[in-house]
Amino acid sequence: MKKEWTGPLEKIDEYRYRIPKSYKSGMRTSGIIYSDERLLTSIRQDQALDQVANVAFLPGIVGSSLAMPDIHWGYGFPIGGVAAFDMEKGVISPGGVGYDVNCGVRVLRTNLKEEDIREKVQDLGWALFREIPCGVGSTGRIRVSDSEWQEVLTKGTQWAVKKGYGVSEDIEHTEEEGAMPGADPDKVSHHAKERGRKQLGTLGSGNHFLEIQVVEEIFDDEAARIFGIEKGSITVMIHCGSRGFGHQVCTDHLVYMGRAIEKYGLSLPDRQLACAPVNSKEGKDYFGAMACAANYAWANRQCIMHWTRELFEKVLGRSPKDLGMDLIYDVAHNIAKFEEYEVEGKRTKLCIHRKGATRAFGPNHPQIPKEYKAIGQPVLIPGDMGRNSYILVGTKKAEEESWGSTCHGAGRVMSRHAAIRLTRGRDIKQELAEKGIIVHWRGRHTLQEEVSEAYKDVNEVVHVVQGAGLSKKVAKLRPWVVVKG
């Protein structure tokens, strides 16, 4: 099913390429790809660039259809796609957010250094693996009443903290303070609610993970000081999303929006691009449901983080406060939001879609925590289990150029079956152990499917967004303990 993309690409500079508007009749604007020559070779391997062009067909698109260097093929929009739409003439699309609404990442700092836990790291790994529900079909241990359930969907992290899963500082250090405004549980189907209720407080499977990491390198001393990390510090990264809840919200609203296509006379190059005017009933309904899924995901990550703190306390015999287990930040990388930008000299509210892209606001942006005003919003980039992850900060340049957006991770380059074939006969656990990485997993094929070679090198991806000025490197992290579903 794979074929190379051979469409036209104009080189703008070392890190920017353009798909001209003339590529396909019907494109309303050009496509801009953030990449270097090296990554382009793998980007061209699938039809993701055609999807960048398809997004440019959508009514009311403002600026170009953008793609980050970790772009790969997705449903409708590519993963790594960013697009802004006019609030009056533009559309909102579930395909521009993805099935896993508010899939995202958070990072906790600690007072611990590598040597402090060397003796206990195995115990920590086992405790996290045993106690934090993960893997296919895992169910959570949180049981909520009907009225509380509404609160999970409208208040997200704020619900969790109120229930004792965390502290108030966690709220301030979460994008949107962990509760998207506009969440409307009435727009969520019974099916979605049923799927979600069982899975609250679970990590899930696939590329999602919980890692104990070591700070391997610091690039920006000032930002690192503000985040409370230095070389050799221990961090914990949690990468997961809205589980079956978000998937069902997307599935349901693709059906409603399929109907809207005719109603509003839209002509689309791909059914997965189903969308509706931002201000239509269908558009507003989707936003209300999507915001519930986003809040569900924030509550989910918050609970998982809370248990992580408890398990560190249990294993190390020191309180989370004493261990300094503070949340640095939590970002969403599959989401649609209303944000304001300068458009032709006028401050304009737009509907921004980020699908496999991270918000990257620069210094002094009003929506970032006060502690980070001087350095910009933390941007958290998870890599594959054998290489690195990153902490970056957002920039003014990103606000001016890419709707305050940057990359989100490594991006798959190989199908799961191909990864299994590639690794046949190899002992991945042993290979990782030789690099000093301890891995715990549940699924029969998880280690094969998630092998490093199945992903782009996150180091190259981050090199491009830094080169293009969309974010700045602060710290490079390496995995020590990996827990996967």
Next chain:
Amino acid sequence: MEKYKILEHTADVGIEAEGATLKEAFENAASGMLSIMIDPEKVEEEEESYSLKAKGRDEKEVLVAFLSELLYKYEVNDLLPKRVSISLLTDKELKAEVYGEKIDLKRHTIDTQIKAVTYHQLTIEKNEDWRIRVIFDI
């Protein structure tokens, strides 16, 4: 004629199902979907059954709604759909009986979690036989 075969995709996985009738192709698509989740040999069909309805504006929507409903029943009620018997199929609706069993982690290993049924490259074609292609988000 093969009932179904597995298709590969960078981030996901799909199936191609065939049938002498559209109904049979739909039933085989359900079997194909199950085979991605678990080894079908390990699932009994005697234990549990339920009735299922799906609606849509055309055959494709009916197919997506049908397979999505099987997934929902799996996630919420732990029901593995070993066999589906469709009693009614039009381009607007479907009615079926589903036979299978509840997941038992002592005997069942779930290989892949299918999270959603997509419209991407979805085709329902009739040549000599009916052929369906559908891609799943995993």
